[in-house]
Amino acid sequence: MTVLVWITENTWRAAVDAARPHAGAGARVTLMHVTGGDVAEAAHGAFAGLLGRGRPGPDPGDRVEALAEDAAEELLEAAAARLGGPAERVRAHGRVEHEVVRAAVGAELLICARDGDISRPGPRSLSPATRFVVDHAPGPVLLVWPR
Numbered sequence: 472m473t474v475l476v477w478i479t480e481n482t483w484r485a486a487v488d489a490a491r492p493h494a495g496a497g498a499r500v501t502l503m504h505v506t507g508g509d510v511a512e513a514a515h516g517a518f519a520g521l522l523g524r525g526r527p528g529p530d531p532g533d534r535v536e537a538l539a540e541d542a543a544e545e546l547l548e549a550a551a552a553r554l555g556g557p558a559e560r561v562r563a564h565g566r567v568e569h570e571v572v573r574a575a576v577g578a579e580l581l582i583c584a585r586d587g588d589i590s591r592p593g594p595r596s597l598s599p600a601t602r603f604v605v606d607h608a609p610g611p612v613l614l615v616w617p618r
Contacts (some may be wrong), residue, residue, distance in 0.1 A: 472497070475578040477571050477604070478504045478550050480542075482584035485617040490582050492512045494527075500558040502550045503574055504543045505567040535536035575608050582613045590616060 476490045487502075495502045540562070547560045563570040575581045583604060585596045596616075597605065605612055 472580065473499045473501070473578045474580045474582060475501050475503060475571075475575050476550070476554075477581065478502050478546055479584070480546065480584055482586050482617040483546060483550050484553065485615050486582050487550050489584075489613055489615040490554060491581060493582075494554060494556050495530040500554065500556065501561055501574070501578070502547055502558050503522060503561040503563065503571065504547055505563045505565065505570045506539045506543050507565070507567050508542040532552070553578070568600040568607075571600075571604045572607045572609070575604075578610060580611050580613060581608050582615065584615045586617070603610045 472493060474490055476486050476491045478486060490500060543562050547562065551558050551560060561574065562573065569580075571583075581604070583601060586598045586601050588595045596604070601614075605614060
Protein backbone atom coordinates (compact mmCIF):
# COMPACT_ATOMS: atom_id res chain seq x y z
CA MET A 472 0.00 0.00 0.00
CA THR A 473 1.24 3.49 -0.81
CA VAL A 474 0.27 6.20 1.66
CA LEU A 475 0.82 9.93 1.24
CA VAL A 476 0.72 11.93 4.46
CA TRP A 477 0.33 15.68 4.00
CA ILE A 478 2.25 17.40 6.79
CA THR A 479 1.33 20.94 7.86
CA GLU A 480 2.67 22.98 10.74
CA ASN A 481 -0.42 22.84 12.93
CA THR A 482 -1.78 19.37 12.24
CA TRP A 483 1.17 17.12 11.46
CA ARG A 484 0.92 15.07 14.65
CA ALA A 485 -2.66 13.99 13.97
CA ALA A 486 -1.86 13.10 10.35
CA VAL A 487 1.18 11.03 11.34
CA ASP A 488 -0.73 9.27 14.14
CA ALA A 489 -3.46 8.36 11.64
CA ALA A 490 -0.83 6.98 9.26
CA ARG A 491 0.70 4.59 11.79
CA PRO A 492 -1.92 1.81 11.35
CA HIS A 493 -1.39 1.98 7.58
CA ALA A 494 2.42 1.97 7.81
CA GLY A 495 2.75 -1.75 8.38
CA ALA A 496 4.98 -4.22 6.63
CA GLY A 497 5.19 -3.60 2.92
CA ALA A 498 3.57 -0.16 3.07
CA ARG A 499 5.30 2.71 1.34
CA VAL A 500 4.73 5.90 3.32
CA THR A 501 5.58 9.34 1.98
CA LEU A 502 5.58 12.37 4.24
CA MET A 503 5.00 15.54 2.23
CA HIS A 504 5.33 19.19 3.17
CA VAL A 505 4.56 22.01 0.76
CA THR A 506 5.93 25.50 1.24
CA GLY A 507 3.75 28.17 -0.31
CA GLY A 508 5.58 30.98 -2.00
CA ASP A 509 3.41 33.88 -0.90
CA VAL A 510 5.47 35.14 2.07
CA ALA A 511 8.81 34.95 0.29
CA GLU A 512 7.30 36.58 -2.80
CA ALA A 513 6.00 39.44 -0.66
CA ALA A 514 9.46 39.94 0.83
CA HIS A 515 11.05 39.89 -2.63
CA GLY A 516 8.48 42.38 -3.89
CA ALA A 517 8.87 44.73 -0.94
CA PHE A 518 12.62 44.77 -1.38
CA ALA A 519 12.44 45.29 -5.13
CA GLY A 520 9.71 47.91 -4.90
CA LEU A 521 9.95 50.11 -1.86
CA LEU A 522 13.01 48.97 0.02
CA GLY A 523 15.26 48.23 -2.90
CA ARG A 524 15.34 51.66 -4.48
CA GLY A 525 18.96 52.61 -4.41
CA ARG A 526 19.66 50.31 -1.48
CA PRO A 527 22.41 47.77 -1.79
CA GLY A 528 22.19 44.62 0.23
CA PRO A 529 20.77 41.16 0.29
CA ASP A 530 17.19 40.50 -0.70
CA PRO A 531 15.26 39.54 2.46
CA GLY A 532 13.11 37.20 0.38
CA ASP A 533 16.11 34.91 -0.01
CA ARG A 534 16.45 34.68 3.77
CA VAL A 535 12.71 33.99 4.16
CA GLU A 536 12.96 31.16 1.61
CA ALA A 537 15.96 29.65 3.41
CA LEU A 538 14.17 29.80 6.77
CA ALA A 539 11.07 28.17 5.25
CA GLU A 540 13.16 25.33 3.81
CA ASP A 541 14.88 24.76 7.16
CA ALA A 542 11.52 24.72 8.97
CA ALA A 543 10.09 22.25 6.45
CA GLU A 544 13.06 19.94 6.88
CA GLU A 545 12.75 20.05 10.69
CA LEU A 546 9.03 19.33 10.45
CA LEU A 547 9.56 16.35 8.16
CA GLU A 548 12.27 15.03 10.45
CA ALA A 549 9.97 15.28 13.48
CA ALA A 550 7.15 13.60 11.54
CA ALA A 551 9.42 10.74 10.47
CA ALA A 552 10.55 10.24 14.07
CA ARG A 553 6.93 10.20 15.29
CA LEU A 554 5.94 7.71 12.59
CA GLY A 555 8.65 5.38 13.85
CA GLY A 556 9.13 3.53 10.59
CA PRO A 557 10.60 4.04 7.15
CA ALA A 558 9.18 6.93 5.17
CA GLU A 559 10.15 8.88 2.14
CA ARG A 560 10.26 12.63 2.70
CA VAL A 561 9.12 15.03 0.01
CA ARG A 562 9.38 18.80 0.07
CA ALA A 563 7.55 20.80 -2.54
CA HIS A 564 7.15 24.49 -3.26
CA GLY A 565 4.25 26.21 -4.95
CA ARG A 566 0.48 26.34 -4.64
CA VAL A 567 -0.03 24.02 -1.72
CA GLU A 568 -3.30 22.44 -2.80
CA HIS A 569 -2.12 21.77 -6.36
CA GLU A 570 1.15 20.22 -5.20
CA VAL A 571 -0.65 17.87 -2.80
CA VAL A 572 -3.19 16.74 -5.40
CA ARG A 573 -0.40 16.19 -7.93
CA ALA A 574 1.60 14.13 -5.41
CA ALA A 575 -1.47 12.03 -4.52
CA VAL A 576 -1.65 10.57 -8.03
CA GLY A 577 -0.77 6.91 -7.64
CA ALA A 578 -1.15 6.85 -3.86
CA GLU A 579 -3.66 4.38 -2.51
CA LEU A 580 -4.46 6.66 0.43
CA LEU A 581 -3.97 10.35 1.19
CA ILE A 582 -4.00 11.32 4.85
CA CYS A 583 -4.55 14.90 5.95
CA ALA A 584 -6.00 16.73 8.92
CA ARG A 585 -8.64 19.40 9.33
CA ASP A 586 -6.97 22.77 9.66
CA GLY A 587 -9.75 25.32 9.78
CA ASP A 588 -12.04 26.27 12.66
CA ILE A 589 -12.15 22.96 14.50
CA SER A 590 -14.35 24.33 17.26
CA ARG A 591 -17.35 23.43 15.15
CA PRO A 592 -17.81 20.62 12.65
CA GLY A 593 -18.70 21.34 9.09
CA PRO A 594 -17.18 23.04 6.07
CA ARG A 595 -15.39 25.71 8.08
CA SER A 596 -13.27 23.05 9.74
CA LEU A 597 -11.31 22.90 6.47
CA SER A 598 -9.09 25.63 5.13
CA PRO A 599 -9.54 26.50 1.45
CA ALA A 600 -6.43 24.49 0.53
CA THR A 601 -7.62 21.40 2.40
CA ARG A 602 -11.10 21.73 0.90
CA PHE A 603 -9.53 21.80 -2.57
CA VAL A 604 -7.43 18.71 -1.80
CA VAL A 605 -10.42 16.78 -0.45
CA ASP A 606 -12.52 17.76 -3.47
CA HIS A 607 -9.88 17.02 -6.10
CA ALA A 608 -7.84 14.13 -4.70
CA PRO A 609 -7.47 11.35 -7.26
CA GLY A 610 -8.13 8.62 -4.70
CA PRO A 611 -9.30 7.88 -1.15
CA VAL A 612 -8.68 10.51 1.53
CA LEU A 613 -8.52 9.92 5.25
CA LEU A 614 -9.43 13.24 6.87
CA VAL A 615 -8.67 13.35 10.59
CA TRP A 616 -9.43 15.75 13.42
CA PRO A 617 -6.33 17.25 15.04
CA ARG A 618 -6.02 16.86 18.78
